[in-house]
Amino acid sequence: MKGEEPVPGGGTTAAPPAARKGPPPGNLAARDIHGALLILLLALLCGLVLSAALAVWAVTSFTLLDEDYGAVPPPDPAHLGHTDVFVVDAKDRVVRGPVVADYAGRYSRDPRWPLRLAELEAELPGAVEFVRERLGLGDRPAPPFRIRFRDDEEMPSPLFMSVFQELEGGAARPLIVVGVDALVAGRYDLKQTLRHELAHCWHLWSLGAPFYAQPRWIQEGLADWATGPDCDRLRRLYLDECGSPDIDPAAVLVNGMDGRQERRDYGESWLAFLMIEREFGISAVHGLVAGLFSEGSPQVALQRVTGWDYEEFKRRARAWAADLVREETGDWAAYVAAKRGYLAKEHDAAEAAYDTYLREYPSGAFRALALAESADLRLLRGDPDGARARVDAIASAAPVGALARRCLHLRIRIARAEKDWPAVERLCLDFIHDFEWDDNGATRDVRTALPEARRKMLRAKEGGITSEPVPGEADPEFR
Numbered sequence: 001m002k003g004e005e006p007v008p009g010g011g012t013t014a015a016p017p018a019a020r021k022g023p024p025p026g027n028l029a030a031r032d033i034h035g036a037l038l039i040l041l042l043a044l045l046c047g048l049v050l051s052a053a054l055a056v057w058a059v060t061s062f063t064l065l066d067e068d069y070g071a072v073p074p075p076d077p078a079h080l081g082h083t084d085v086f087v088v089d090a091k092d093r094v095v096r097g098p099v100v101a102d103y104a105g106r107y108s109r110d111p112r113w114p115l116r117l118a119e120l121e122a123e124l125p126g127a128v129e130f131v132r133e134r135l136g137l138g139d140r141p142a143p144p145f146r147i148r149f150r151d152d153e154e155m156p157s158p159l160f161m162s163v164f165q166e167l168e169g170g171a172a173r174p175l176i177v178v179g180v181d182a183l184v185a186g187r188y189d190l191k192q193t194l195r196h197e198l199a200h201c202w203h204l205w206s207l208g209a210p211f212y213a214q215p216r217w218i219q220e221g222l223a224d225w226a227t228g229p230d231c232d233r234l235r236r237l238y239l240d241e242c243g244s245p246d247i248d249p250a251a252v253l254v255n256g257m258d259g260r261q262e263r264r265d266y267g268e269s270w271l272a273f274l275m276i277e278r279e280f281g282i283s284a285v286h287g288l289v290a291g292l293f294s295e296g297s298p299q300v301a302l303q304r305v306t307g308w309d310y311e312e313f314k315r316r317a318r319a320w321a322a323d324l325v326r327e328e329t330g331d332w333a334a335y336v337a338a339k340r341g342y343l344a345k346e347h348d349a350a351e352a353a354y355d356t357y358l359r360e361y362p363s364g365a366f367r368a369l370a371l372a373e374s375a376d377l378r379l380l381r382g383d384p385d386g387a388r389a390r391v392d393a394i395a396s397a398a399p400v401g402a403l404a405r406r407c408l409h410l411r412i413r414i415a416r417a418e419k420d421w422p423a424v425e426r427l428c429l430d431f432i433h434d435f436e437w438d439d440n441g442a443t444r445d446v447r448t449a450l451p452e453a454r455r456k457m458l459r460a461k462e463g464g465i466t467s468e469p470v471p472g473e474a475d476p477e478f479r
């Protein structure tokens with residue numbers, strides 16, 4: 001299944017054109033043989049032009065279908081009515097199981113690309129079986145999904161992976177599009193993300209078009225719950241969204257059901273499924289999944305499992321989630337006391353408060369944030385060793401996303417404070433390679449630090465070593 005043999009073509013071209021090749025030639029009166037011939041010729045010509053146009057359309061596909069929808073209605077209208085449908089690219093060169101491995105983008109020569117691809121392929125069979133077991137799907141066949149790879153700027157939405165559908169010939173199948181930038185940089189947990197997307201695929205495949213009519217919190221909550229009992233997404237949401245003195249974590253997370261599914265609402269959506277598991281048992285979640293996978297109405301499925309009508313369910317889920325979040329962020333007030341001093345630039349008081357927090361809450365939800373802010377304060381006081389100890393402590397928890405980026409930025413600032421210019425250069429290059437080049441404080445720092453490091457190294461080589469002081473600056477991500 002996972003051999004190296006390339007499978008040419010990957011199947012047929014998108015074939016809707018067949019029915020539309022020119023007008024039917026049947027009912028012509030044969031009075032004027034020349035006229036008839038002319039019309040026949042015209043029809044043939046029209047047919048040729050149309051098929052040529054359609055061939056071009058098929059080859060330049062992988063565009064959102066709604067752009068093309070007016071011109072060429074696809075064959076299976078049951079799967080349409082929304083914009084998440086792609087027409088399959090007919091040029092697939094390497095198809096290994098569900099993986100279309102003919103990516104030729106920006107990172108195709110990066111040595112990390114084949115390694116990450118192999119890692120993803122190795123994770124896949126286990127991920128499919130995990131989701132089957134977790135969702136209680138028994139011996140249901142796995143969905144016939146495909147996986148394709150794209151550079152970030154070609155991703156329809158700026159996510160690590162997204163699920164769409166693709167049409168090949170008359171058939172629709174789930175499609176996972178993977179952004180190679182984040183994959184190569186190892187910016188997320190591959191196993192958990194695959195499980196999440198596979199749950200979407202299974203849900204979509206079982207239900208067809210009605211999938212898109214189900215509330216987003218149902219789709220996302222189910223996919224997060226499917227990733228396993230040790231889902232740490234919620235904890236990351238505390239870190240990313242709730243580390244502010246002005247925000248009550250419970251109020252922030254618990255506000256999203258039936259509204260727009262924003263990033264922070266994933267926590268609540270997941271918690272609603274967790275509530276069903278904790279209050280009614282795992283077989284209740286399996287019963288709910290069976291209902292959600294076979295009928296369009298989640299309200300009916302929820303009521304069957306919990307006995308509550310939809311409004312009652314939402315009320316209870318929110319209250320339950322709020323209680324849990326308050327309990328799990330019991331360290332919030334202590335962390336925020338330090339953070340207030342940090343933001344007010346009362347550095348000595350803040351440093352003392354962070355130390356107290358870190359001592360009293362060795363596994364607090366805000367520990368990594370406290371360590372990062374405390375590292376910044378150490379740098380300001382001219383203590384790069386103290387800063388490094390804190391960054392190392394964050395790194396030991398294998399941070400991803402914004403926190404990983406922040407750690408790397410802190411390391412650049414530490415190396416800069418120590419005038420270790422080769423390290424500054426290496427770390428800056430890592431930063432450029434691994435992270436988005438947004439216009440924020442960290443990238444502005446890198447933009448300054450990299451040429452500075454090179455200038456210093458050049459000067460050192462020429463014998464004219466200088467030692468200009470590095471100005472102490474507050475962490476620009478928090479200005």
Ligand SMILES: [Zn+2]
Nearest residue numbers: 196200220223
């Ligand atoms: Zn999702």
